[in-house]
Amino acid sequence: MVQGTTSDAGKSVLVTALGRILARKGIAVAPFKSQNMALNSAVTKEGGEIGRAQAAQAEACGLEASILMNPILLKPNSELGAQVIVNGQAIGNMKASEYHQLKPKLLTKVVAAHDELARQFEVVLVEGAGSPAEINLRQHDIANMGFAEAIDCPVIIVCDIDRGGVFAHLYGTWALLSKSEQSRIQGFVINRFRGDASLLDSGIEWLQQKTGVPVLAVIPYIESLHIEAEDSLSQNQKLQTEAEKKQLKVAVVQYPRASNHTDFDVLRMHPQIDCTFYKSPQECQQADLIILPGSKNVRGDLDWLKQQGWAEKIQQHLRYGGKLIGVCGGYQMLGQWIHDPNAIEAEAGSSKALALLDIETTLTEQKQLKNVSGVSLLSQSCDVTGYEIHAGVTTGPALKQPLFQLGEGFEAEGVIDPAGQILGSYLHGLFDSPEFFQQLVAWAGLEQIQSFDYRAYRLKEIDRLADVVEQALPYSVLMQLLGFTQSLE
Incomplete structure (x- = not known):
């Protein structure tokens, strides 16, 4: 399971990359996110609705999107409430407090969806939601450590260094978890790093001494990467050429x-x-x-x-x-x-x-x-x-x-x-x-339109992402994290 120190830390992108890496090696792999809050959605092969990010992850894994990959989708329609979608179908609008009380009943549904995927695939890559350290949401959690404990799943934590405060984010997240939750963390991943990675060595050493958790990978910042967004609009709106030169x-x-x-x-x-x-x-x-x-x-x-x-x-x-x-x-x-x-x-x-x-x-x-x-x-x-x-x-x-x-x-x-x-x-x-x-x-x-195959471009970007992540997080290390005793190559 990939969890993050914050929203937009890189969870969706990392799951996309890992799914592509494994699929290219011939491993049957599927994405999963128990609870997603997003206004970007997709229609599945069953005629249900899931988060757009899981549909993009399915594409990276070479699969059609399925309702099993995102059994709960929340689509905000006011400041206080959202439409609740369970197993692809809307069950009504709820305020946050109402939904929070419903979570214990929904846990069995999300575990069942995950288990069905696990029966069909060699590997299921689970994405968390927000941060596991949001202590106000810990009770009845079905999206982060609560779900990891329900399915007995190892976890890696990803943090976006481009936001600053990377070691505070990682250490603070770890410190706010219970002992059993801390024991699930197999490693940290530092995302979107620019420059000489050796400059992080002293901080990484300090972090491992404090937590006992290794930093598994430092993933470099990838310029102009395009992966379909889960919800928030990319800040880089003009990604190809200067806007004034466009026709x-x-x-x-x-x-x-x-x-x-x-x-x-x-x-x-x-x-x-x-x-x-x-x-x-x-x-x-x-x-x-x-x-x-x-x-x-x-x-x-x-x-x-x-x-x-x-x-x-x-x-x-x-x-x-x-x-x-x-x-x-x-x-x-x-x-x-x-x-x-x-x-x-x-x-x-x-x-x-x-x-x-x-x-x-x-x-x-x-x-x-x-x-x-x-x-x-x-x-x-x-x-x-x-x-x-x-x-x-x-x-x-x-x-x-x-x-x-x-x-x-x-x-x-x-x-x-x-x-x-x-x-x-x-x-x-x-x-x-x-x-x-x-x-x-x-x-x-x-006029004089240049040919542009967006689907081919999208797949090329997924491969570019996977190449960078595989170099930072070697396949052999990934296999060990997934519990394989030997490489499947």
Whole structure:
């Protein structure tokens, strides 16, 4: 099990790397995270919903994503509460205190999911959540040491030295654990180090004397590494070339409960595109394309969008000939009304939307969770794949001009507005289809488009990460940690 001293210490990335290393050696390996809090999610082969990070880890292991890999997903929809998803399906919205009381019952479910994976694979790589030293959350813990003790699992602790205070983080985490929990720690990993690693020698020696725990690896900082984020948006928004040299300007509205921002990673990675996330419309001086992403609280984020002045900004953008796309919750915002009669996301009621498309949406208890494929109707027919995660049913005359036809029944999906300026769709991941991506950015105004295979790029980045980690943490050491008495090479 990989645990961390803090959130974003490198747990997800390290599990991704270790999964890739083992899979390349021919070992059957799977990722697992008992409890994940994230607004980035994916649809599994069973038609369930899990955290996006576990789907990326599954890809690194050469697997399809499964609900077994993340049996509990929490999707925050307010400051105090979240939608709780168990074994891929939503069971309702809960405040933190309510969920905390439910944890003992959920422990049996997460252990059962882990055990089922362990029966299918030689190795299961477990990722913790946050930090095991969060003493206010220790009671009923099912995400860190509580889970490790439930399945009798050895642990390594990773820390991000780029934040500073690495030895305080590692020693403090160890010191706040019980004796039995301390005995589970097989080693520390220092992540994102820049410079001469020998400068750490005295600190590492001190740490081992104090704790009896060795530092297994010092992983160097990897410049411009792209691994799909679990939840928080990467601070490095312009990763390829200087933004002013790029030919297409894309603005993604970053409202408080924006979800699945990984939909736009391909835009951020493309060498000709400057894709930037904006909270304030005043910061967005120029754009060829504005995107409204998904949302876990659509009416709340719609209110925020209006309060910030985005409605006026979007109207101005369209008057000047700019293009607009709404994805999932953003698609719902483009319509006339959003109704939530059963308080699915927040308080019951209706909200006047942006009135840019002749549709309206009613949120329902039954969430749509499915992987889909079909063809685009944007310019010329081409294949497209994606996945749907939404609770809304959308109706209206605008649906007569769909953006896609999906499945064997050629089911209409999405909208192209009559002027050809606005697109709306429930499909996440639609930018990842190479041929449709070319059509889409051409529609948005990019000329002489460079070919870019995002999936191949993503896999190449996973291999780059695995190469660096394997050099820092030799395969023989990894085998010993996993309990193999001899190398499987």
